Amino acid sequence: xxxxxxxxxxxxxxxxxxxxxxxxxxxxxxxxxxxxxxxxxxxxxxxxxxxxxxxxxxxxxxxxxxxxxxxxxxxxxxxxxxxxxxxxxxxxxxxxxxxxxxxxxxxxxxxxxx
Amino acid sequence: xxxxxxxxxxxxxxxxxxxxxxxxxxxxxxxxxxxxxxxxxxxxxxxxxxxxxxxxxxxxxxxxxxxxxxxxxxxxxxxxxxxxxxxxxxxxxxxxxxxxxxxxxxxxxxxxx
Numbered sequence: 001x002x003x004x005x006x007x008x009x010x011x012x013x014x015x016x017x018x019x020x021x022x023x024x025x026x027x028x029x030x031x032x033x034x035x036x037x038x039x040x041x042x043x044x045x046x047x048x049x050x051x052x053x054x055x056x057x058x059x060x061x062x063x064x065x066x067x068x069x070x071x072x073x074x075x076x077x078x079x080x081x082x083x084x085x086x087x088x089x090x091x092x093x094x095x096x097x098x099x100x101x102x103x104x105x106x107x108x109x110x111x112x113x114x
Numbered sequence: 115x116x117x118x119x120x121x122x123x124x125x126x127x128x129x130x131x132x133x134x135x136x137x138x139x140x141x142x143x144x145x146x147x148x149x150x151x152x153x154x155x156x157x158x159x160x161x162x163x164x165x166x167x168x169x170x171x172x173x174x175x176x177x178x179x180x181x182x183x184x185x186x187x188x189x190x191x192x193x194x195x196x197x198x199x200x201x202x203x204x205x206x207x208x209x210x211x212x213x214x215x216x217x218x219x220x221x222x223x224x225x226x227x
Binding site for chain 1: 118149151156157158159160161164205214215217218219220
């Protein structure tokens, strides 16, 4: 299994509070991704990173920001959490952007915004 | 833009039987890849099988195989000799060119003993 951890694994927070989720990898892969998973939607890309300090938006980026100061860590921040951001969040990694490079996923973080 | 459609929200199969999960996709890319991911109750996303679009031969991984029909843009997953541990959500996904990985909405597979 790819060395990917996510923290926290579960979090309950209140509307309007800031939340940061962390993804940590030990594979030294260049690309990292944040997805959210909601019933009836599958997984949707929020943001991705193609290197330290290099990030870009995905399909559902509104309300989220990311940072990557080290190769191994990719942070997802909800500046002011809303109930619509209640979801399961997955981090993924890949060696490059090439389709030949499979993405490997972390265990997920369940976030509940009350 | 790529799209991936899984038309079966739920499927069930008897243990030891064979089941086929359907997936159709649409892409303008000539070079693309297709995947099936499994998500058991633990929520971990696990890669099951991968198919390169330029390969005519269908991919196979032990009890898992695909039926890739490029002209019809169809990519179904066949699970043979189903086991209780195969119970999970299964997601079809596609990636190609500069596009990022796109997932279908998933099919929940139940395996009955």
